[in-house]
Amino acid sequence: MSAEIICVGTELLLGDILNGNSQYLAQQLAQLGIPHYYQTVVGDNPERLKQVIEIAISRANILIFTGGLGPTPDDLTCETIADFFGAPLVERPEIIEDITHKFAQRGRVMTPTNRKQALIPQGAEILPNPTGTAPGIIWQPRPEVTIFTFPGVPSEMYRMWQETAVPFLQNQGWGKEIIHSRSLRFWGIGESALAEKVAPYFDLPNPTVAPYAGKGEVRLRISAKAPSEAAAEELIAPVEKVLKEIAGLDCYGADDDTLASVVGELLRSQSETLSVAESCTGGGLGQMLTEIAGSSDYFWGGVISYDNSAKVRLLGVNPEDLQQFGAVSPVVAEQMAIGVKSRLETTWGLSITGIAGPGGGTDTKPVGLVYIGLAGPNDEVKSFEYRFGTMRERAFIRHLSACTALDLLRRRLLMR
């Protein structure tokens, strides 16, 4: 038994919209433990849609359609499915009544066009749409095939899925086995290096372990199949523990943790505070830190010292050092960190100065060269050099710079 997701809509083929419905349904199927091996997108074209149905019933039993249920002539999903299975369409008076009622609520009169939405295949059940005019269907046209149709509007689809499809599938016995996952998140180690360290775990049957490369970071996803979330957690826990041991400090958190949230918790637990001084990131580090509600407990602010004059005026960087060593130098990074820390009287001062490109690089100071400064208690101050690569894009170098600064502070906060 397995399911296939079929999204119908020429707008998907034109790239006008992002296919969020597939992602939603994929997550939902995983949670219910329903295997799902294929997703297909096809336009509003009856012949091609029929071919897709033909293929889908050869490899799946549950066919989930979204899109093409609207009132306009290009909405053909329901009649094409009926035609494929040789069933006549029947007008259902309860749908007409429901649509009429919804129009009346909005002070409008149902248009004749909407009558089309009341036609469903003989033998199908109505899958009610509480908010929109297009109902879906649940239909077993053959003993081994179950069909669900949903409108393409995400909010309508989500609600119909939750309120009717999920209970229906649970009644059929699904959801007894669920898939529950934990994503471990890593910074400072590449995908291949991490994969080599944890390679034996990729062969586990349950839970499974798989690596994913994100934006400058790597994740390991531990997925367990079990009768309940608690049982899945029990399977995940020992594997999570050993993976964390192998990875050591390179593993910074799990699931919704971010470098900023982890750093924030470490600061909060010690009642310490942080300020930042940003040059090439231009505010990106501050933004990451303040994405977290409640970050005002430990983040006091900072300076965007984009121009050299700002480094001198707002941070007290020595103009002669700027002249002699340049804005992108260890000395200036350290003075920026010290400057912001002392001006805002925080426990830690974290600074970034670098060349984000695409212009501004030289042979000795290429694009991607970034210095991070960290000033702390007892006059501690250090700078760190990074070369993120001359071919990387500006946005990515800025992202790596801010994340690396947070990661440096994280490692420092754990070292005591």
Add this chain to the structure above:
Amino acid sequence: MSAEIICVGTELLLGDILNGNSQYLAQQLAQLGIPHYYQTVVGDNPERLKQVIEIAISRANILIFTGGLGPTPDDLTCETIADFFGAPLVERPEIIEDITHKFAQRGRVMTPTNRKQALIPQGAEILPNPTGTAPGIIWQPRPEVTIFTFPGVPSEMYRMWQETAVPFLQNQGWGKEIIHSRSLRFWGIGESALAEKVAPYFDLPNPTVAPYAGKGEVRLRISAKAPSEAAAEELIAPVEKVLKEIAGLDCYGADDDTLASVVGELLRSQSETLSVAESCTGGGLGQMLTEIAGSSDYFWGGVISYDNSAKVRLLGVNPEDLQQFGAVSPVVAEQMAIGVKSRLETTWGLSITGIAGPGGGTDTKPVGLVYIGLAGPNDEVKSFEYRFGTMRERAFIRHLSACTALDLLRRRLLMR
């Protein structure tokens, strides 16, 4: 002749990631005028992937694969395609060299695992990956079949598509009848209000006009079908002109313009400079401004005055006013703008102070209340009040705040 997009990755079947690659490729195919009727998603499973290839070559000639080119054992796309068409894999020394070089640039050593990425089917051309380690291929395993493979990492895929795949397809004669579009971008007007103003234009046959709602902004997409970009531009120009006239100042730009880039050009053209003082956005406004390479010509920096102490120490906000009116008040917004402008000696000072939530709201100062201050030449200073709504998410309120600040400055710079 038509193309099919095949995205490979179990993470797509689990709903872990949104399939943005399909959308990107779909848009690109439309622009080149390459018909495209199906998109398929399949997991990292050789048998199922082979079945997908079998189906795809029966209905399309150009197969575009993304995903599964990484160094780990579950990345199987390339070898599965080679196996399907009965071609041996060959290790290409130039790929080994390229990967070694990229690792060296980052101060790392290539791991043995990465050798796998140098294996490509005999007879295939390398599709170079300028930024990552996984190259793609362009391959005609049979006269009527052309295969492209790309890594799943979007930024790598986009660049490889633009730099190699597009010229290759154009050489093959594609792109003769192209679809060329212009997106007009609006701030300060809602989708339905804009739609009502320009409704008659939605019925045009060529170019077509369609509205899209973005993140707090609205776009009108004008799409023309023509033999060349120049011919399409000729169709688009008169419609663009009249739509801009109807919209007036609400239209801030087109295509890749951002509020920050438009403000930047206005400042640059007058040799004026800008500094910012940010409270609830925490650096987001500075980040938007510095996303633009060359923004150092007019953006000198600013202060992230997250904590009240930073407002007093770094911006000279009056502590008594802070006490009496609160940090989220017109007075404080104005003092922040004046403070940063005078400290950095810029033409303009722009400030934001507000309640981004989810906590911190009161009856009189609810979540979503934001004050924007603008200080300019001749002691000009003003503040503006916004109520972005108590139900909005923190990230969205912060985004709206930064964009609205830029839009305010844009409108002011145009008023002279």
